[in-house]
Every structure is written in structure tokens, then in C-alpha cells.
Amino acid sequence: xxxxxxxxxxxxxVDSMGCEIVSIVGKKDGNEYLWGGNAEFWAxxxxxxxxxxxxxxxxxxxxxxxxxxxxxxxxARHAEFTIGEKTPASISMTLTDNETIYASxxxxxxxxxxxxxxxxxxxxxxxxxxxxxxxxxxxxGGHPGYNLPLGGxxxxxxxxxxxxxxxxAHSLVMTERCLLTEDTKPFALQDGxxxxxxxxLFDNDAIFLVNMAKGVxxxxxxxDKFVAMKYDDMKYxxxxxxxxxxxxxxxxxxxxxxxxxxxxxxxxxTKRDLAHLGAGEVAHLGYSITIGQ
Numbered sequence: 001x002x003x004x005x006x007x008x009x010x011x012x013x014v015d016s017m018g019c020e021i022v023s024i025v026g027k028k029d030g031n032e033y034l035w036g037g038n039a040e041f042w043a044x045x046x047x048x049x050x051x052x053x054x055x056x057x058x059x060x061x062x063x064x065x066x067x068x069x070x071x072x073x074x075x076a077r078h079a080e081f082t083i084g085e086k087t088p089a090s091i092s093m094t095l096t097d098n099e100t101i102y103a104s105x106x107x108x109x110x111x112x113x114x115x116x117x118x119x120x121x122x123x124x125x126x127x128x129x130x131x132x133x134x135x136x137x138x139x140x141g142g143h144p145g146y147n148l149p150l151g152g153x154x155x156x157x158x159x160x161x162x163x164x165x166x167x168x169a170h171s172l173v174m175t176e177r178c179l180l181t182e183d184t185k186p187f188a189l190q191d192g193x194x195x196x197x198x199x200x201l202f203d204n205d206a207i208f209l210v211n212m213a214k215g216v217x218x219x220x221x222x223x224d225k226f227v228a229m230k231y232d233d234m235k236y237x238x239x240x241x242x243x244x245x246x247x248x249x250x251x252x253x254x255x256x257x258x259x260x261x262x263x264x265x266x267x268x269x270t271k272r273d274l275a276h277l278g279a280g281e282v283a284h285l286g287y288s289i290t291i292g293q
Contacts, residue, residue, distance in 0.1 A: 054259030
């Protein structure tokens with residue numbers, strides 16, 4: 001079911017399937033800023049990754065001697081959330097475990113996503129509650145895609161990203177199966193902060209960065225439109241569109257964790273960068289999107 005939240009600056013549509021934002025329209029210029037979900041390139045808009053980010057080796061992991069199966073990015077993006085509190089400019093939805101979920105993720109939990117409008121900014125807040133009597137490993141991440149060129153002006157190659165400040169960013173080295181190696185390598189940015197966009201950037205799939213600035217802006221050389229993201233709670237950020245295409249969008253993906261190492265079935269208690277939420281504990285994290293119209 002679709003719900004609309006809006007203020008004087010933005011009109012945002014949210015689907016209860018995955019509590020996914022599926023449209024961001026600027027009221028000042030009438031432009032649609034979020035990718036429309038054309039299945040030729042990528043059928044989603046801005047899904048949430050939970051309780052893993054990325055792929056598992058063979059789609060499997062182990063936990064306390066038992067093997068479990070879980071699809072790419074976890075189950076939340078394909079799960080129906082229950083509507084909670086809604087105001088004209090905000091909406092909250094919650095996913096809780098059920099028999100099917102428990103079979104792939106043996107924990108009791110409540111996962112709430114809240115989208116709130118604040119002027120030209122959309123704040124997405126994640127609340128993770130462990131209702132089990134054992135520590136609960138988890139990861140969370142965003143995957144919003146943005147229409148390019150910005151505002152429909154110019155070309156894809158007229159666009160670039162600019163990080164908020166210089167930082168010693170490194171890219172993760174992935175295999176052809178989009179699984180991790182042990183390696184990273186320095187990621188060069190023009191003037192320490194900028195990356196010009198072209199479709200060939202994504203021929204080896206996503207670029208995932210660590211030690212990067214905690215804010216980035218998608219800009220255009222021929223337009224004053226922009227999309228800015230802040231992700232203080234996230235260790236990694238990914239840049240992606242469908243490889244070997246001229247897809248007219250780009251995703252900027254803040255994640256707390258990363259895929260499995262190639263050739264290794266992860267144990268959930270030792271998997272890289274998972275947070276471990278104690279019994280009864282609650283965690284709060286999120287990111288924001290600001291639209292420059």
C-alpha cells in the first residue's frame with residue numbers, strides 16, 4: 001500500500017512493502033528525483049538492507065552449528081511492514097519476526113523505519129529492537145537510486161559526486177561474484193573530493209568505499225540541482241548502477257556492513273562488521289537525503 005507524506009518542499013511516496021520510498025518529487029520544480037524502478041535496469045527505488053548487506057557465500061551462513069539461508073541484502077526489502085504513526089510529514093512502519101522470517105534468521109525483533117520531512121530534507125531513521133534472550137547480530141543499510149541527469153538537464157556525464165571533505169578513502173576489492181577479498185586499495189578523487197561520473201565506472205559492479213567522508217553530494221556541471229546525503233552512522237558507502245549499461249540513474253548506498261568473503265560461509269557471530277545487539281537492547285541509526293531544487 002502506498003502512503004504520501006509532504007510539506008511545502010517535497011512530496012514523498014512510501015510503499016508498505018519494505019517501507020521503501022518510491023518517489024521524491026520537488027514541489028518547487030516538479031522534478032522526480034528518485035529512480036522510477038524500470039526493470040530493464042533495476043526494479044527497485046530505495047530499498048533497505050536488513051539484517052545483512054550484500055551477498056552471502058552460496059546464500060548461506062551458520063549460527064551456533066546450524067546452517068541458514070538468506071537472499072541478497074536480507075528479507076526486509078521484500079517484507080510487508082505494519083503501518084504505525086503517521087503525520088502529514090512523517091510515517092513509521094515496523095517489521096517483526098514471524099515463522100517464515102525466523103526460519104532464516106533465528107531471532108525475535110522489531111525493526112522500525114521512520115521517514116520524516118524537514119524542509120528539503122528526508123530523514124530516514126532505523127530502530128532495531130532485540131526481543132530475543134541472546135545477542136542479535138545485524139546490519140542495516142540504504143540503497144536509494146537517483147534519476148540522472150539531475151532535473152533532466154544535460155547528460156549522465158555532466159554529473160559528478162563531491163564528498164564533504166577530504167578523507168583517505170579506500171575501495172574494497174571485490175571478486176566477479178560481488179564478494180569480498182581481503183584487499184583494499186586507495187580510491188583517488190579529483191582535488192581529494194570529486195568523482196566525475198561515466199557509465200563505465202560500474203562495469204565491475206559497485207564501488208564500495210571505507211574511510212570516506214560521511215557526506216556526499218550528487219551534482220551537475222550544467223544545473224544547480226543536487227542531492228546530498230549524510231550518513232554518520234554508516235561505515236561504508238557504495239556507488240552503483242547496473243553494470244555494462246547506460247542506466248539513467250545512480251545509487252548512493254550507506255551500509256554498516258559488507259558482503260561475505262569469497263569462498264567463505266560466514267558464521268553470524270563473527271561476520272565482519274555486524275553489530276551485536278544485547279537481549280532487550282534497542283539501537284538507533286539512519287541517514288538523510290537533501291534535495292536541492
